[in-house]
Amino acid sequence: MKAHNFLNSITATVLIAGLALTGISSVAVAEQIRNNTLTDGVIRRTSxxxxxxxxxxxxxxxxxxxxQEYTFSAKEGDDIQVYLDTNRGxxxxxxxxxxxxxxxxxxxxxxxxxxxxxxxxGDYKLLVLAKDAARAGNYTIEVSGI
Known part of the structure; x- marks a missing residue:
């Protein structure tokens, strides 16, 4: 009984901790973003x-x-600007x-x-997602201020 309650407690903790971001695909590979560098990306139906x-x-x-998932490191007080150009396609x-x-x-x-x-x-993770996957396509992202 104690083991069952313990497992329920762990399950509840995992569920609560996972509310913000859950189920990151195991095939997802984050790309490192550099300051003031244009990075090309694409969202497909298979992303x-x-x-x-x-x-x-x-x-x-x-x-x-x-x-797609991107990562970057930033310092306390950095004012970052993130710009996404989806007009390429x-x-x-x-x-x-x-x-x-x-x-x-x-x-x-x-x-x-x-x-x-x-x-x-510390390290930050930025997700670029397509609200309408059927119209997914190419984009360019730029992060400055890091």
Missing amino acids: PIYRFRNMWTPGTPTEELRG GGFTPVMVLFYGNNKQVAFTQDRSFNYRIPRS
């Missing part, structure tokens, strides 16, 4: 699926979107989600750009 929810809007359901509706540390969501946008002041030094 990895990322499961997440917008933590900034209460009651938002969990979504599963296809996309596809014209998909973008979603960008920024995570710090152990998948703590720190920014979310459905626009093609956002600014963010880094609260603590």
Whole structure:
């Protein structure tokens, strides 16, 4: 009985911890982003699926979107600017989600750009996702200020 309760406790902890970002595809390989460097990307119907929810809007359901994962290191106080150009092909509706540390969501946008002041030094993960996977396509992303 104690072992069963312990396993239920672990399961509940994992579920709660995984609310911000769950189910990162095992085939997903993050690409390192460099400061002020244009990085070309593509979202296909076969791109990895990322499961997440917008933590900034209460009651938002969990979504599963296809996309790409990027990483970068930043220092406390850096003012970063993220710009996504989807006009090269596809014209998909973008979603960008920024995570710090152990998948703590720190920014979310459905626009093609956002600014963010880094609260603590460390490694960050940026997801570029297609809201409408049927119209997925090519894009260029640039992060500056890191």
